[in-house]
Amino acid sequence: xxxxxxxxxxxxxxxxxxxxxxxxxxxxxxxxxxxxxxxxxxxxxxxxxxxxxxxxxxxxxxxxxxxxxxxxxxxxxxxxxxxxxxxxxxxxxxxxxxxxxxxxxxxxxxxxxxxxxxxxxxxxxxxxxxxxxxxxxxxxxxxxxxxxxxxxxxxxxxxxxxxx
Numbered sequence: 676x677x678x679x680x681x682x683x684x685x686x687x688x689x690x691x692x693x694x695x696x697x698x699x700x701x702x703x704x705x706x707x708x709x710x711x712x713x714x715x716x717x718x719x720x721x722x723x724x725x726x727x728x729x730x731x732x733x734x735x736x737x738x739x740x741x742x743x744x745x746x747x748x749x750x751x752x753x754x755x756x757x758x759x760x761x762x763x764x765x766x767x768x769x770x771x772x773x774x775x776x777x778x779x780x781x782x783x784x785x786x787x788x789x790x791x792x793x794x795x796x797x798x799x800x801x802x803x804x805x806x807x808x809x810x811x812x813x814x815x816x817x818x819x820x821x822x823x824x825x826x827x828x829x830x831x832x833x834x835x836x837x838x839x
Contacts, residue, residue, distance in 0.1 A: 747830075748834060748839070749827055749830045749831040749834055750839050751781055751831065751836075751837060751838050751839055752839065754827050754831065755827065755828060755831050756781075758820065758824050758827065758828065759778045759779075759784070760779075762814045762817060762818070762820060762824075763778045763813070763814055764778060764779060765814075765816065765817070766814070766815070766816065767779075774788045774789050774790060775788045775789035775790075776788035776789075776793065781838040785836070794832050794836055795832070796832065796835045796836035796837075797832070797833060797834075797835050797836070798832070798833070799828075799829045799830075799832040799833045802832050804828065804832070805828060805829050805832055808820050808824075808825050808828055809825055809829070
């Protein structure tokens, strides 16, 4: 009787394990012996294993910007001047310099306007230039700056407003 019972238990175990891949971890042994009942056929309805890896999707928690990372150095020549040249020079450069503000060179920008300095290097929170582009008061004519462009200006000021 013990041999028959042992054979039935072994057949049930083999039948249950037969559909699993060989590299799958073995299930932990149970402390109780299997009941002496008739072995049932396996009921595994899962898809057969494949070698195709399931892709992992990483969703960023914040939208990327051109220079939102403070470790990335913002360049006046490569990042800031092109913005000023395309969006500000009509009123603050060339033939016109409203409020005495000329934004055609780094030196002219740092000189400020008739009303004084327009930025405090290292402190965008207390810089008129940052305030004007954040609140979208400037530029008055033409398209407003995009959020990534505004972020570049803020980052550049916070990084010391270097002539780089």
